[in-house]
Amino acid sequence: MSTADDLSPAERYADYRNGRKHPVFRAFESLYSFPLDDFQARACHEIEDGRGVLVAAPTGSGKTIVGEFAVHLALETGRKCFYTTPIKALSNQKYNDLVARYGPDQVGLLTGDNSVNGEAPIVVMTTEVLRNMLYAGSRTLLGLGFVVMDEVHYLADRARGAVWEEVIIHLPESVALVSLSATVSNAEEFGEWLATVRGDTTTIVEEKRPVPLYQHVMVGKRLLDLFADSDVDAKAGFVKEGAPVNNELLRIARDDWASSRMKDRRSPRGRSQAGGGRGNAGGPKQVGNGRRVWIPSRYDVIDRLDREGLLPAIVFIFSRVGCDAAVTQCLNAGIRLTSPEERDAIYQFVEESCRHLPDEDLQVLGYHDFLDGLTRGVAAHHAGMLPAFKQCVEELYLRGLCKVVFATETLALGINMPARTVVIEKLTKWNGETHADITPGEYTQLTGRAGRRGLDVEGHGVVLWQPGINPREVAGLASTRTYPLRSSFRPSYNMAVNLVHQFGRERSRELLEQSFAQFQADKAVVGLARQLRKSEDALDGYREAATCHLGDFMEYAALRRRISDAEKGAAKSRRNDRREEALASLAQLKPGDVIEVPTGKFAGFAVVIDPGFSAEGPRPYVVTADRQARRLAMIDFPTPVAAVTRLKIPKNFNGRNPQMRRDLASALRSRTHNLTSPPTRPGKAPADSGTEREVTRLRNEMKAHPCHQCPDREDHARWSERWFKLDRDARTLKRRVEQRTNTVARQFDRVCEVLTALEYLDGDEVTPRGRHLMRLYSDMDLVAAESLRHGLWDGLTPSELAAALSVLVFEARRPDDASSPRIPGGPVKPVVGEMVKLWGELDALEREHHLDFLRAPDLGFAWAAYRWAEGDDLDDVLGAIELAAGDFVRWMKQLLDLAGQVADAAGDAELRETAREVVRRLRRGVVAYSGLAD
Incomplete structure (x- = not known):
């Protein structure tokens, strides 16, 4: 934005009028030490004018300022504002930011873990909490004026995306919606939908980055530009397709390819060709012309970035184990990126942040190694880490004390951790089924964190050289605009009963449309x-x-088509019969049979070496009279074949041996010299002549039709x-x-049919049974509701109930992670068995109605849930299961959520109290940690 001194008189007058029109924005803007960008100002003006906005802008561009203006406007006008985020960590971060600005009395927090000042005028919450409020008709919604949906592109998430659409559709019309999104290629389409369901909504797309982004490839210890042209539009965060790639990289790639071809020829099969061993330790790679290409080690990468002044950096490694190993490798190499003063500050901060954790747990969690890495300026960040540790890394990184973070891609999802440089170690990652190339959208999201507004003049994205890398493919990732936003919405059982309860089926159907x-x-x-x-x-x-003037020609034409179709059907049937006969004849062949191949390139006499039986059908391997050895296919046998004579096949015959082929072909020619071609075997006679009679009848009818005589x-x-x-x-x-057409509504109808069959719905009425389901928001909502209905959990102790509930929450990262799970003794095993049986019945009912919502229960967390509820130490619990501490805490918190829902939904008073006791027992130690700043 220009300063007042730079403006012309006309521009100054327009600026003055704009200030009078938007006084709240003018006051808000004065809170910042830098001028706001045009897109930020425009979005704030739209909000102050009473319109909703969709702001789609690159990571780090400052779109959250628009959300913060909605907060400011709510306070200035005496209304409430809810600030929703997709993940609890981001909710905690935003809560702390807003408390720092407005004070703890003005700001509240509602997540699955925390409830702080929930009636405050400003409340930060996860999107699921707001969805649940809307269905429950919570009084907290009174006076709500604004809802900010941060990271709204999460609605594409397969597991949770439907929640965003539920909130957008069900929010009262009086609430202004402020949607903040990453740059998506169909932002205008998304904005058009928002305008359809929310009313007056302005879409604002900002594609320019506040900090230019330059792309590189690191080869050995050299940092090479990805593009040949230094004038690429780095402000856009991507370059135009077809931008020339650095010739030096193309040359290295050619040499690398030639070297690998030569190595494949020279090296014995099966011998490892790895240069650096596991963990990307790095190593030389000999290329075709004698030069060596080094795969950079993790230490080399950090050392080079440090010497170039390109820290702080985030290094994306798509593996938790890889992230931890990277820290260990850097420490073993003696890396130290911090000053003595910084080390003291880091030590004091981490000790203070983790003081609530028991000493015995810290030992189990590898606290001292974690602290050693942080004091040297390096750390890992992934979902397997304890939340308290991750938050230490995030805060120290934002303070500039942690210089390098080795992270999985989950770090790119929302939390505020910009870098000067982003490094991507490999361009492939495990997607749950296979190792697949990252998409242009993922590449944009990862590299988009490079370049800190107000701190960096430019940002840098670095891809590490790997064997077989194609620089042009890397350039393609960097030159694709972005990815389209695709809805993942589908109605769930819980959603259906809540909607029908509020609106009835017909109105619910209209809403879902x-x-x-x-x-x-x-x-x-x-x-x-x-x-x-x-x-x-x-x-x-x-x-x-x-x-036609003589009659109905379309009727006549229909007769002609019926005749043609009948004749084609009869011909096809005859061909199929011949094929079946040919298959049967080939199945009778034996080695040594001499046959005549009827047609094709190898027509003539041949001797069968191997009948070639396979699942696809017979494929005989033969030697022909002209010395060729070939495996034939069904296409070579349009008619049945029979052996005309036999030849003895030499023992150990090898079709690749020219001399053996010559000798056998010579014997074949001698044996068949005086043979004539066998007569073609007649096909089976048709079982009846019904088709022929029908064709004759139709022909007579056609000839009798008046139009048959038309000239x-x-x-x-x-x-x-x-x-x-x-x-x-x-x-x-x-x-x-x-x-x-009406795909979502038809799916809703099928969901309602299942619920009606189970007596959760009765027409437009939610039955008492359905009211229990209204309070269960789990992915396995219907299994939980049916377990309640059948009384499967009645009489269980708190620890046993925790184990039983865990099978509806936990999902192993890979199917083989829980191949033989340990189950607590007593009633847990039969109860879980009944739950699995119940799921099987529901799964069959879903299939009848063409639905597939409920996954199979997973028993892999039952033992951990039971032992933790029994009060076992963290060391003992983690020692009994193959699970990282961060995963353990995450699943425990989801189990806490479900136990709380069961406490609300259960009709039995004893079960309600048992579920509440489950919550009390599980919420201790590392699980109880909230992550809020004191």
Whole structure:
């Protein structure tokens, strides 16, 4: 933004008028020491004018300032503002930021873990908490004026994305919605949907980065530019497609490819070719012309970035083990990035932050190694770490004390940790099923953290050289604008009962048809419907062109088509019969049989070496009379084949040996010299002549039709054929339109059918059974509700109930992680067995209604839940299961959520109290830590 001295008189007058029109924004802007960008100012103006906004901007561009203005405006106008985030860590971070500005009396926090000052005018919460409030009709919603949805692009998340759409659809119309999103390629489409469901909404897309981003590849200890042109638009965060790649990188890639080809030829098969061993320790790689390409070690990377002044850095390693190993490797190499004063500050901060954790737990959690790494300026950050440790890393990094963070991609999801440099170690990652290339959207999201506004003149994205890397593919990742936002919305059982309770089925159906999922499906239908209308218009024209003065020509044409279809069907049936006969004849062949290949490139006599039976059918391996050894296929045998004579195959015959082939071919020619081709075997006679009789009847009917005598018959026939072909295409289009129309509503109908069958719904009424389900928000909501209904958890102790509930929460990271889970003794095993049986019945019911919502219960956390509820030490619990401390805490907190829901939903007073006791027992030690600043 320009200063007042830079403005012309006309611009100064416009600025003055704008200030009078938006006085709250003018006061808000004065709180910052830097001028706001145009997109920020425009968005704030729209909010002050009473409109909702969608702001799509790159990471680090300052879009959260727009959300903070909504908070400021709410306080200035005496209204409430809810600030929603996708993850608890981001909620905690935003809560602390807002408390620092407005004070603890003005700001509250509501997450699954914490409830602080929930009736404050400003409340930070996870999106699920707001969804639950809307369904419950919470009084906290009174006076709500604004909702900020940070990271709203999370609605594409398969597991949780539906919650964002539920909130957007169900918020009262009087609430202004401020949506903050990463740059997505269809922001305008998303904004159009928001305007449809929320009313007046302005979409503001900002593609320029506040800090330019430059792309590099690190080869050995050299940091090379990715692009040849130094004038690429680094402000955009991506470059135009086709930008020239650095020739030096292309040369290295060619040499690398040539070297690997040569090595493949020279090296014995199966011998390891790894240069640096496990953990990317690094090592030389000999290339074709004698030069060596070094795969940079992790220490080399940090050392080079440090010498170039490119720290702080985030190094993305798509493996938790890899992140921890990277810290260990740097420490073993003697790395030290901090001054004595910084080390003292780090030590004091970490000790203070972890003082609430028991000493015996700290030993188990590797606290001293963690502290050693931090005091030297390096740390890991991933979901397997204890939340308290992760928050130490985040805070010390933001203070500039932690210089390097080795992180998994989860760090890129929301929390505020910008860097001067972002390093991506590999361009492939495990996606849950296989190692796949990262997408352009993921690349943009990761590198987008490079370049700290107000601190850095430029940001840097670095990809580490790996064997087989293609610089042009890297350039393609860097030059793709971004990724489209796709809805993951689908109605759940809990959603259905809550909607029907509030609105009835018909109104609920209408609401769900407003979802972004249906909006996107409908937009796709628009093009199909346009094609369908064109086809229908053309059909009318074709029918008119086929009009005959003697009679109904379309009726006559239909007779002709029925005759043609019947004849084609009969011919196809005969071909299938011949194929079956050919298959049966090939299955009878034996080594040494001499056959005559009827057609194709290898037609003539051949001797069978191997009949070649396989799942795909027989593929005989033969030697022909002209000395060729070939494996034949069914295409070579359109008719059945039979052995005409036999030859003895030499022992140890090898078809690759030319001399053996010559000798066998010579014997074959001698044996077949006087043989004539065997007669073609007749096919089976048709079982009946019903088809022939039907064709004859239709032909007679056709000849008797008045149009058969028309002199323009064939001209009419051409138009009728066009009509039939277009009609077939139009019917296909119509089916596609019907499939995409009301897809969400039809899925909702199927959900309601399941709930009606189980007596959770009775028409427009939610039954008492359904009211229990209304309070269960788990992914396994229906299994939990049915377990309550059948009394499966009645009489369990708190520890036993914790174990039973855990099977509805826990999911092993990989299917083989919990192959033989340990189950507590007593009643837990039979109860869990009944729950699994119950799930099986529900799964069958879902399949009947073409649904697939409920996954199988996972028993892998039952033992840990039981022992923790029994009061065991963290060391004992973690020692009994293959689970990282961070995962243990995360699953425990989800188990706490479900236990709290059961305490609300259960009809039995004793079970309600047992569930509350589960919550009390589980919330201790590392699980009880809230993550809030004191």
